[in-house]
Structure formats: structure tokens, C-alpha cells
Amino acid sequence: MARATRSLTSRVVVGVLSLLLVGGVIVAIASFAYGQQAAKQAYDRLLLGAASDIAESITILNGTPMADLPVSAFQLLAQAPDDRIGYAVRGPDEQLLTGHAAVNSAPEPQRRPTNQPVFFDATLQNEAARFVTVTRIFAEREFSGTVSVTVGQTMLARNAMALGLTRDALIASILAGLALMVLAIVVIRNAMAPLDRIASELLDRDPYDLTPMDNNVPAEAAVMVDAMNRFMRRLDRQIGSMRNLISDTAHQLRTPVAAIRTQAELASEETVPEAQRLMVGRLARRSRSLGELLDQMLSRALVIHRTDSAPRRPVDLRDVALEVVEARDHELLSPGAEVELVIGPDPIFVMADEISLTEAAKNMFNNALRHGTPPVRIGVSRTGTRASLWVQDAGPGPTPEVLSRMGQRFERNAASKGQSAGLGLSIVRAVAEAFEGELTMTPTDDGFRVSLTLTAHEVPE
Amino acid sequence: MIRAAALLLALAAPAAAQEAVATYGTGPTPLMFRSTTDIAVLGPTIQTFTEANPDITVTYEQWGSNALYKLTLDGCQSGDDTADAVLSSGVHQMVELVNMACARPYRSALTATLSSERIWRNELWGITREPAVMLYNTDLVPPEEVPRTRFQLLDLMRQQNPRYQNRIATYDIEASGLGYLLAFSDSIEASTFGGLLEGFSRTDAIATCCSAEIIKGVAEGRYLLAYNVLGSYVSTQPQDKIGVILPEDYTLFLSRAYMIPKNAPHPIAANRLLDFLLSDAGKAQLSASGLEWQRDEDESGLPASSERSIRLEPMLLVARDQQRRSLFITQWRLTFGAPRFLTP
Numbered sequence: 001m002a003r004a005t006r007s008l009t010s011r012v013v014v015g016v017l018s019l020l021l022v023g024g025v026i027v028a029i030a031s032f033a034y035g036q037q038a039a040k041q042a043y044d045r046l047l048l049g050a051a052s053d054i055a056e057s058i059t060i061l062n063g064t065p066m067a068d069l070p071v072s073a074f075q076l077l078a079q080a081p082d083d084r085i086g087y088a089v090r091g092p093d094e095q096l097l098t099g100h101a102a103v104n105s106a107p108e109p110q111r112r113p114t115n116q117p118v119f120f121d122a123t124l125q126n127e128a129a130r131f132v133t134v135t136r137i138f139a140e141r142e143f144s145g146t147v148s149v150t151v152g153q154t155m156l157a158r159n160a161m162a163l164g165l166t167r168d169a170l171i172a173s174i175l176a177g178l179a180l181m182v183l184a185i186v187v188i189r190n191a192m193a194p195l196d197r198i199a200s201e202l203l204d205r206d207p208y209d210l211t212p213m214d215n216n217v218p219a220e221a222a223v224m225v226d227a228m229n230r231f232m233r234r235l236d237r238q239i240g241s242m243r244n245l246i247s248d249t250a251h252q253l254r255t256p257v258a259a260i261r262t263q264a265e266l267a268s269e270e271t272v273p274e275a276q277r278l279m280v281g282r283l284a285r286r287s288r289s290l291g292e293l294l295d296q297m298l299s300r301a302l303v304i305h306r307t308d309s310a311p312r313r314p315v316d317l318r319d320v321a322l323e324v325v326e327a328r329d330h331e332l333l334s335p336g337a338e339v340e341l342v343i344g345p346d347p348i349f350v351m352a353d354e355i356s357l358t359e360a361a362k363n364m365f366n367n368a369l370r371h372g373t374p375p376v377r378i379g380v381s382r383t384g385t386r387a388s389l390w391v392q393d394a395g396p397g398p399t400p401e402v403l404s405r406m407g408q409r410f411e412r413n414a415a416s417k418g419q420s421a422g423l424g425l426s427i428v429r430a431v432a433e434a435f436e437g438e439l440t441m442t443p444t445d446d447g448f449r450v451s452l453t454l455t456a457h458e459v460p461e
Numbered sequence: 462m463i464r465a466a467a468l469l470l471a472l473a474a475p476a477a478a479q480e481a482v483a484t485y486g487t488g489p490t491p492l493m494f495r496s497t498t499d500i501a502v503l504g505p506t507i508q509t510f511t512e513a514n515p516d517i518t519v520t521y522e523q524w525g526s527n528a529l530y531k532l533t534l535d536g537c538q539s540g541d542d543t544a545d546a547v548l549s550s551g552v553h554q555m556v557e558l559v560n561m562a563c564a565r566p567y568r569s570a571l572t573a574t575l576s577s578e579r580i581w582r583n584e585l586w587g588i589t590r591e592p593a594v595m596l597y598n599t600d601l602v603p604p605e606e607v608p609r610t611r612f613q614l615l616d617l618m619r620q621q622n623p624r625y626q627n628r629i630a631t632y633d634i635e636a637s638g639l640g641y642l643l644a645f646s647d648s649i650e651a652s653t654f655g656g657l658l659e660g661f662s663r664t665d666a667i668a669t670c671c672s673a674e675i676i677k678g679v680a681e682g683r684y685l686l687a688y689n690v691l692g693s694y695v696s697t698q699p700q701d702k703i704g705v706i707l708p709e710d711y712t713l714f715l716s717r718a719y720m721i722p723k724n725a726p727h728p729i730a731a732n733r734l735l736d737f738l739l740s741d742a743g744k745a746q747l748s749a750s751g752l753e754w755q756r757d758e759d760e761s762g763l764p765a766s767s768e769r770s771i772r773l774e775p776m777l778l779v780a781r782d783q784q785r786r787s788l789f790i791t792q793w794r795l796t797f798g799a800p801r802f803l804t805p
Contacts, residue, residue: 066784066788067782067785068784068785068788069779069782069784069785070779071776074775074778075776077775078774078775081577081581081774082581082582082583083775084559084560084562084582084775085560085775085778086560087778089784097784098782098784099782099783125561126562127562
């Protein structure tokens with residue numbers, strides 16, 4: 001836990017905040033530009049209004065243009081109360097008629113084409129200022145020519161307005177940003193809540209509790225929960241089979257081991273050599289039978305473990321049958337018994353674990369050798385999509401009451417005799433179930449057949 | 462024929478300059494203070510200031526408003542200001558100086574208390590509050606004829622009463638910057654101005670230069686009525702037989718403008734003088750000197766809505782415009798005739 005990478009929440013929060021920040025910067029730049037533009041337009045209009053007022057007031061008096069400077073023009077300019085004002089009324093040849101000598105008209109080329117108002121930036125006593133020049137053309141008897149009116153103002157009010165607009169826009173967007181941030185945090189927490197729930201459920205869970213978790217979670221988390229549940233199911237099964245193995249082993253070994261110990265004690269106390277030899281022989285038989293029992297139990301545990309964990313591969317059933325016969329166990333179990341292998345030229349594939357199948361086949365084969373009537377035949381066959389591995393002997397098969405009990409985990413009856421644990425068929429049945437197959441026992445015309453039938457695999461590799 | 466009074470001082474104004482000098486205090490920091498206000502009027506206030514600030518020595522020079530404007534402008538343009546503080550009644554000239562970036566800004570808690578009409582750009586401050594009033598001789602004008610408003614003055618002048626012929630006085634606007642400012646403000650304020658000019662013409666009114674001359678003339682009975690005289694001058698030159706009228710249609714109020722030149726050698730001292738003039742102690746002193754008019758319903762009967770302050774704002778630049786001024790003076794001359802400086 002200590003080395004966990006950055007939490008999802010913090011990733012998402014950092015991402016969302018970065019987005020908001022970038023958005024905020026863009027909004028700030030935009031609102032500054034907007035403020036500048038709005039202030040420029042507003043105050044340019046005031047300038048133009050004042051200049052037009054002055055231009056309107058010009059009359060020709062004794063051949064000279066005279067501006068009767070209107071107060072209204074300056075009242076317009078006073079909308080920017082703290083800004084200094086410069087103005088000049090100039091006649092032809094830029095000769096100053098009235099106003100401030102330091103204020104010049106807009107450059108001639110700009111005014112030339114249309115005589116429209118021309119706005120320009122210049123300075124007023126070394127301070128940045130904005131000017132407009134309005135031109136009025138006179139064609140009177142006494143005076144003919146153009147008179148230009150230039151009005152300018154420093155930029156305190158304009159800059160203040162631009163700043164004010166920018167500030168207002170920024171305050172609004174900061175408030176909106178904060179609201180978005182709060183909403184984003186609420187939304188993120190909401191979205192992350194199922195993960196928190198899973199985490200706390202896991203933390204609260206008893207370490208031995210392997211029941212599945214509630215998978216009523218969002219799709220993204222369901223993948224994780226399902227994987228975890230599958231894992232826990234397998235773990236649960238394996239722990240269960242381990243538990244079974246241990247309890248079976250304890251149960252099944254106790255009696256034969258006690259018997260061996262008793263016989264060994266009796267044998268050691270026996271003084272008659274003949275009787276002692278007899279007892280030692282019995283002891284040896286008992287311990288061999290115990291060995292077989294152990295083998296079977298281990299092989300069953302192996303099969304159960306493998307069916308759960310080993311990957312399935314295509315297996316040719318003929319190889320399984322061949323391997324069983326070639327192991328030559330039957331020569332130990334029932335020497336001289338006749339054994340026949342019935343396989344065709346075509347492979348018959350199933351998807352399974354070869355070792356498990358081999359264990360199952362061995363058990364079927366050995367059962368037939370032990371309990372059946374020779375000759376014993378082992379073979380494979382295929383009917384449609386079903387592939388079978390079968391063992392057949394020439395006998396009539398077990399009695400119906402034995403048949404009904406067969407395939408249980410172990411059979412007390414057999415176990416108590418110390419000869420068979422009755423585990424063989426239960427191994428076969430477990431394998432059949434693990435690979436979605438079935439175990440069938442059928443009397444035939446010439447004997448009794450036990451078949452392990454699985455789904456055939458069509459495309460062998 | 463209308464005649465204008467002899468204007469000896471107007472002749473002298475461009476060349477000569479300083480009218481009087483006084484020095485207050487003995488402190489190490491000098492403060493050059495130039496004002497259009499009589500030393501006799503404002504001197505006590507400056508005296509109080511140096512007593513409260515013993516480290517400052519104030520040199521008080523009294524100037525005419527046009528000369529003071531020119532001197533200050535020269536100092537601004539040459540970058541060699543010699544004054545630390547300028548206080549002028551020619552507020553339109555002061556507004557123009559500020560508009561030409563000749564002033565130095567200052568902010569303090571006291572300047573922040575000024576109403577907007579008495580402060581511009583934190584570079585020009587209105588120190589006083591003085592009404593422009595009408596005067597009459599209480600002996601010679603019968604009480605029922607005393608005009609309370611400009612309309613009554615107009616009616617009086619239209620009656621062609623020979624008693625008032627040639628006996629009404631006002632400032633000569635060419636000679637007096639203050640007279641021009643008041644006349645200009647009248648022309649903007651109300652349409653009565655045209656009628657007044659017509660009335661002055663009809664009664665052969667006299668345009669003369671100076672407050673003192675007008676007040677003295679009214680007191681002596683040479684003039685029966687005087688129009689647009691600063692009330693403060695009357696209260697500082699108390700005379701018997703003079704009645705004061707604050708016109709009830711509207712009364713102009715002037716605030717003398719205080720400015721610190723851009724290149725003032727001792728701006729800190731000038732800031733302190735400004736703060737003193739705006740402080741309670743300074744205001745009390747100005748009030749005692751008649752420069753800060755206090756509202757008194759019983760005495761004046763002037764409705765508050767009739768008070769019109771001459772605002773310190775760029776609109777006053779209109780008054781300084783060359784062509785507008787020449788048009789205005791042309792119109793004035795049509796009433797009073799060309800100035801005849803040398804006639805008695």
C-alpha cells in the first residue's frame with residue numbers, strides 16, 4: 001500500500017483543475033482584450049462627439065473661421081473627469097486658429113481620401129493620449145478650404161474602464177471557476193464512490209472469507225470485481241479439495257495403519273517361528289495395499305488440482321490409451337491377464353489435460369483388471385461430436401447395488417478390506433466433470449464397458 | 462456713450478509683476494508662496510501656519526492673476542519653477558496650467574475630504590469659498606428698489622431711472638481675470654447674461670478693474686450698485702453704507718485654486734501648507750478672514766439650490782480658448798465700448 005501510485009481521485013482532480021486553469025487564462029486574456037476594446041470604443045465616441053461639436057461651432061467671420069468653443073464638447077470630455085485635454089482648430093496649411101499649439105492634426109495622408117474622422121495615438125505633454133481629427137470643408141464667399149478639429153485626451157479613464165471591465169469579467173469567471181471546481185469535486189467523488197466502497201469492503205472482509213463480492217458496481221470496476229471473484233472461487237475450491245484430501249487421508253489411513261501396527265506388535269511377540277512368518281506375510285500384504293491406497297489418493301488430489309489449474313490442450317485419446325497399456329501395470333496387478341488395445345488409424349482429439357486423462361484411464365483399466373473378467377480391452381472411439389475412452393472386460397459387471405454406489409469418493413466396504421479404496425471411479429468421475437464429459441457404465445453383449453465420454457475437438461494442432 | 466474706467470493697473474500688469482511681499486516664520490525650510498490674494502487678507506492664515514510649523518519660512522508674494530499665470534507657465538515650460546505653491550483666483554488659468562501638466566499631484570486624508578467640484582486630478586485644490594455678490598449703497602438705493610435677483614436688477618435697469626444712469630459698476634473683463642471668469646460663468650449659467658449686458662449698455666454702466674475700487678466707489682456713493690463682486694472683499698474691507706446681496710436666482714461661488722508647480726523646490730513644505738489650509742485650524746482662520754463663506758439662512762436668505770460653484774474641471778478650458786475669448790470680449794465691447802485706458 002505504501003508504494004501505491006498517485007490516487008485516481010488526485011489524477012482526475014489535477015486534470016480538471018489544469019483544464020480550469022487553462023480556461024481561466026484564456027478567459028483572462030479574452031476579457032482583457034474585450035475590456036480594452038470596449039473602453040476604446042466608448043471613449044473614442046466621446047472624443048468624436050466633442051470634436052464634432054467643436055467643428056459644428058465653427059462659423060466664418062470676416063473671412064476667418066471662428067470656433068465658438070461649445071461647453072457641451074467639454075462636458076462630453078469630462079466623462080473622463082481626470083484626463084487632461086488637448087485640442088486644436090487648424091485652418092488650411094495647418095495654421096493654428098485656436099487651441100493648443102502642441103496638438104497636431106492627424107497626418108495628412110490618413111485624412112486625405114474621405115475626410116472621415118481619423119483616430120490616432122500620440123502624446124500630450126509626454127503622456128500617452130488618444131486623438132481624433134474631424135475635418136470640415138467650407139465653401140463660402142469669404143472663405144473656402146478645410147478646417148480640421150483635433151481633440152485628444154489622456155488615457156486614465158480609458159485604462160481604468162478597461163481594467164474595471166477586465167476585473168469584473170475576471171471576478172465573474174473566478175466565481176464560475178470556483179463553482180465549477182466545487183461541482184467537479186462533488187462529481188469526481190461521486191464517480192469514485194464505488195471504488196471506495198469496494199476498498200472498504202475488502203478492508204473489512206475477514207481474510208478467510210472467500211465468498212464472492214457484490215458485483216453491483218460500475219462496468220469498469222465490475223471487471224476487477226469479477227476477476228477477483230473468479231480468483232476467490234478457485235482458491236475456495238482448492239482449499240476445499242485440500243481439506244477433503246486431508247480428511248479423507250486421515251479417515252482412510254487410520255484403520256489400515258492401526259491394523260498394521262497391531263499385526264506388527266503381534267508379530268514381534270510371536271515366539272513360534274512358523275506363525276511369525278505367516279504374520280509377517282500378512283503384514284507385507286497390508287502395507288502393499290496401504291501403498292496402493294496412498295497412490296490413488298495422491299493421484300486423485302493431483303487430478304483435482306490439475307483440472308483446476310492446468311491449461312487445456314488438445315489431447316489424442318489414442319495416446320492416452322496407448323500409454324496406459326504400455327505402462328504395463330496390469331502385469332503386476334494380474335499377471336497373465338489378456339489385454340487388448342483397440343484403436344483406429346485416425347486421431348481423436350479432445351480439449352483436456354493429458355495427465356488427468358491418463359490417471360482416469362489408468363484407474364478405469366486397473367479397476368477392470370482387478371474386479372473384472374479377462375480379457376480386458378481398452379480403446380477409443382468416436383460417435384459424432386462425442387469422443388470416448390473406454391475399458392471393457394468380459395464379465396457381467398458389478399452387482400446393481402454396487403453400481404448404485406460407485407463413483408462416490410470412497411467406498412467403506414472396499415476400504416475396510418484394505419484392498420481397494422474405491423477411489424478409482426471417483427477419480428474418473430471428477431475428470432469427467434472437470435472437462436464437461438460423462439462417465440457411463442453399460443453392460444454389453446460380451447461384457448461390461450466403462451466409458452469416459454468427452455466433446456471431440458475438431459481441429460487438432 | 463458708455464465708457465470704461467481708467468485702468469492704470471492694467472497697463473502696468475504685463476511688465477510689472479509683484480505687488481507686495483511679506484515673510485513669515487524663521488525656520489530653515491523656505492517656502493515660496495505666490496497668490497493673487499491680498500497679503501492683508503491671507504497673511505494671518507500664513508502666520509498661523511508658520512507658528513504651527515516653526516521649521517518653515519514662508520515668503521508670500523502677491524501677484525496679479527495674469528502675471529502670476531504667465532510667471533508660473535514660464536517656470537513650467539523652462540523646467541525652472543521658483544514657486545513652491547500658487548494660490549490664484551484665476552481658476553481657469555490654474556485649470557489650464559494643470560492641463561498642461563505643470564502641476565504636481567498630492568493625496569492626503571484631507572484632500573480626500575474635498576468635494577469633487579473643488580479638486581481636479583489631485584493636482585488642483587479649491588481652498589476657499591467666496592460668493593460673487595451684488596453691492597448697493599444703503600443710503601442712496603431705496604430699500605424697495607434693492608434687487609434680490611438678476612431679474613429685479615434687469616427690471617431696475619430697464620426703467621431708465623436716471624438715478625442709476627452711469628452709477629452701476631462691474632469688473633472690466635479684459636483687465637481682470639476674475640471679472641472675465643465670473644462673466645464667462647454667468648454666460649454659461651443662465652440666459653440672463655445677454656439681458657444684463659443690454660441693461661448695462663442702457664444705463665451706461667461702468668466697467669472697472671478692481672475690487673477695492675468698486676467697493677470704495679459704492680461706499681462713497683459714486684456707484685449705487687455693483688454687480689459680481691467677490692463677497693470676501695467686502696467682508697475684509699468693511700464699509701458702512703454697503704449692502705450685500707447674494708442673488709437668489711443663483712449665486713456663483715469661487716474657490717481659489719491651490720497648485721504645487723511640477724518642479725517646485727520644496728514640494729513637501731507645499732504639501733504641508735495645503736494640508737494646513739484644508740485642516741480645521743486653517744479653515745477656521747480662512748473663515749475669520751472671510752474667505753470661507755458660511756451658510757447662514759437668517760442673514761442671506763439664499764436657498765441652497767441657488768448656490769452654483771465654479772467647478773475645477775477642464776470645462777474651464779473653454780474660458781481660455783483664444784477665439785471663444787475674443788468672441789466673448791467682442792460681445793462685451795459692443796456693450797461697454799473700446800477700452801479707453803487713459804481717460805480719467
